[in-house]
Amino acid sequence: xxxxxxxxxxxxxxxxxxxxxxxxxxxxxxxxxxxxxxxxxxxxxxxxxxxxxxxxxxxxxxxxxxxxxxxxxxxxxxxxxxxxxxxxxxxxxxxxxxxxxxxxxxxxxxxxxxxxxxxxxxxxxxx
Amino acid sequence: xxxxxxxxxxxxxxxxxxxxxxxxxxxxxxxxxxxxxxxxxxxxxxxxxxxxxxxxxxxxxxxxxxxxxxxxxxxxxxxxxxxxxx
Numbered sequence: 761x762x763x764x765x766x767x768x769x770x771x772x773x774x775x776x777x778x779x780x781x782x783x784x785x786x787x788x789x790x791x792x793x794x795x796x797x798x799x800x801x802x803x804x805x806x807x808x809x810x811x812x813x814x815x816x817x818x819x820x821x822x823x824x825x826x827x828x829x830x831x832x833x834x835x836x837x838x839x840x841x842x843x844x845x846x847x848x849x850x851x852x853x854x855x856x857x858x859x860x861x862x863x864x865x866x867x868x869x870x871x872x873x874x875x876x877x878x879x880x881x882x883x884x885x886x887x
Numbered sequence: 888x889x890x891x892x893x894x895x896x897x898x899x900x901x902x903x904x905x906x907x908x909x910x911x912x913x914x915x916x917x918x919x920x921x922x923x924x925x926x927x928x929x930x931x932x933x934x935x936x937x938x939x940x941x942x943x944x945x946x947x948x949x950x951x952x953x954x955x956x957x958x959x960x961x962x963x964x965x966x967x968x969x970x971x972x973x
Contacts, residue, residue: 776899783903786926792918799926807933835959842966847918850969
């Protein structure tokens, strides 16, 4: 039991607890968007901690482990963002207790602005 | 680390995988299922690296990297399909 083994074991345990919490959030939360929140942040932190902890335990693997961890850290938010956008555009309903929906407000503002612009253009070309 | 500690880590991680699997089986919409499968794949990637340490085989890290790449490509493809862009 060297010092690096103890530190790496603690980091791996921290990571696996976060992995379990991410899975629990995916199971328990009420909505696709809430589930994406749990399934992206918790799971990314857990996976990065676990993989880097394995790299700390076995120093010869650290380079490759950091590559895998960096890849997960870069690509997981991108895929979650694409999935959230796709599920909003395919009209997946929000849950009951949703307070604010900024994306729809922004879309309505944009739509109103474009119609006002066209109305102005037609009004300007009238006389 | 002792084998008992490894078994404890694996059981905690596999609990997360089972939660994601139940969500992927139950999910009301297609997006729910994709979220469940994505979480399952990320947890499995981390556990695969840990399994490589447990068994002393370095090749499992490469397998985990390829699995992460395939998960990313698959989720992006499904998202494009749901967005009617594919």
